[in-house]
Amino acid sequence: MAEKPKSVVLSVVAVAVFAGLGRMVLQKIQADRAAKATKVAGPLDEKTRAWISDVVRTPRK
Structure with missing residues (x-):
C-alpha cells in the first residue's frame, strides 16, 4: 500500500500565499x-x- 501524504494543507497554503502575492504585485x-x-x-x-x-484660502461668496 502506498504511503499517503501526512498533510496537503501546507502545500495548499503555500500556493494560496504565492497566488495572493502575485496578485498584489500585478x-x-x-x-x-x-x-x-x-x-x-x-x-x-x-x-x-x-x-x-x-x-x-480665499472664501467663496
Whole structure:
C-alpha cells in the first residue's frame, strides 16, 4: 500500500500565499502604470503652489 501524504494543507497554503502575492504585485504594477499615464502625482512649481494656496484660502461668496 502506498504511503499517503501526512498533510496537503501546507502545500495548499503555500500556493494560496504565492497566488495572493502575485496578485498584489500585478495590481501594484497596473496602478503604477495608470498613475504614470495620467500624471496624477508630480512635482509642483512655486507658481502652482501659490495658486492652489490662494484658491484654498480665499472664501467663496
